[in-house]
Amino acid sequence: MTLPVRVLATFALCLPLAAHASDPPLRVVDSVDLTRYAGRWYEAARLPNKSQDQCTGDVVVHYVLRVDGRIDVVNRCRTSGGKVDEARGIARKAGDGKNNARLEVRFRTGILPFLRSAWGDYWIIGLGPDYTWAVVGAPSRERLWILSRTPEISAASYERAIEIARGNSFDVKRVVRTTNSSRAQ
Numbered sequence: 001m002t003l004p005v006r007v008l009a010t011f012a013l014c015l016p017l018a019a020h021a022s023d024p025p026l027r028v029v030d031s032v033d034l035t036r037y038a039g040r041w042y043e044a045a046r047l048p049n050k051s052q053d054q055c056t057g058d059v060v061v062h063y064v065l066r067v068d069g070r071i072d073v074v075n076r077c078r079t080s081g082g083k084v085d086e087a088r089g090i091a092r093k094a095g096d097g098k099n100n101a102r103l104e105v106r107f108r109t110g111i112l113p114f115l116r117s118a119w120g121d122y123w124i125i126g127l128g129p130d131y132t133w134a135v136v137g138a139p140s141r142e143r144l145w146i147l148s149r150t151p152e153i154s155a156a157s158y159e160r161a162i163e164i165a166r167g168n169s170f171d172v173k174r175v176v177r178t179t180n181s182s183r184a185q
Contacts, residue, residue, distance in 0.1 A: 023169045026139045028101035029127045036131045037124075038063045038071065043178045044133070044153040044161070045146040047170070051087075056080045057179040061147070069093070073105060091122060101125075126164035133157040135164045144170050151180035 043059035046052065052059070055077035064072040071091040079085050089107035093100050104119035120143070126135030133153055137144040146153065146161040153161075166172045 023141060026123055026125060026137060026141075026168055028099060028123050028125050030101070031099065032101045032124055032127065033131075034065060034071065034100055037127075037134070038065045039149075041134065041147040041149065042151050042153075042180050043077075043145055044148045044158060044180075045175050045177045047142065047144040047174055048176060049143055052077065054079050054085055058084075058181055059178050060180075063091070071103070073107075092119075094119075094121065094123075101127075125168055126161055128157060128160075133161060135161045137165065137168060137170060141168075141170050144175065146175070 039062070041061050041063070043061065046059075056079060058076070058078035060076050062072075062074045062076075064074075066072060069092070073089040073091050075087045075089070077085050087107050089105050091103045091105045094102040094104045101124040103122040103124070105122045106119045121138040121140070123137055123139065124134055125137050126133075128134070132149045134147045135144070136147065144165055146158065146165070148157065162172050162175065165175070
């Protein structure tokens, strides 16, 4: 990831965005088996966001559990120029850590990583019973991702994911589908 993109990604995560006063609290899944959640996920759709403006397709994220309980995160995408852009980060349980569906992510940019505001909310609000799809969002309702274990999410799973996002007051009209090819890894 280029330095300007990393700086933008950091600021996007650092700026706390308050949820609208009329929005109910974001509902997360009851619990997540992080061992099952780890691995490769393909982005099926997302709300547009500054940290991914350069991504035109083949968006893949890898989660690897660490012995200290945190999760290594590697995001990759293909740019309009055909290059692969990569961002590396780390995730941890948020708050008191009792509900592991509330995670925080920080991408390694070296800019004040010790500050609490350097961590962005990454809350799992929907999860297929077989861990084949997931819906992740932030309480601000400005960030949303629909993830799939395969490059193409089934129509039924996608519709269920959109329903979950809508039920959590996300503006699903703004959601854009992600194009993933067989070369996405």
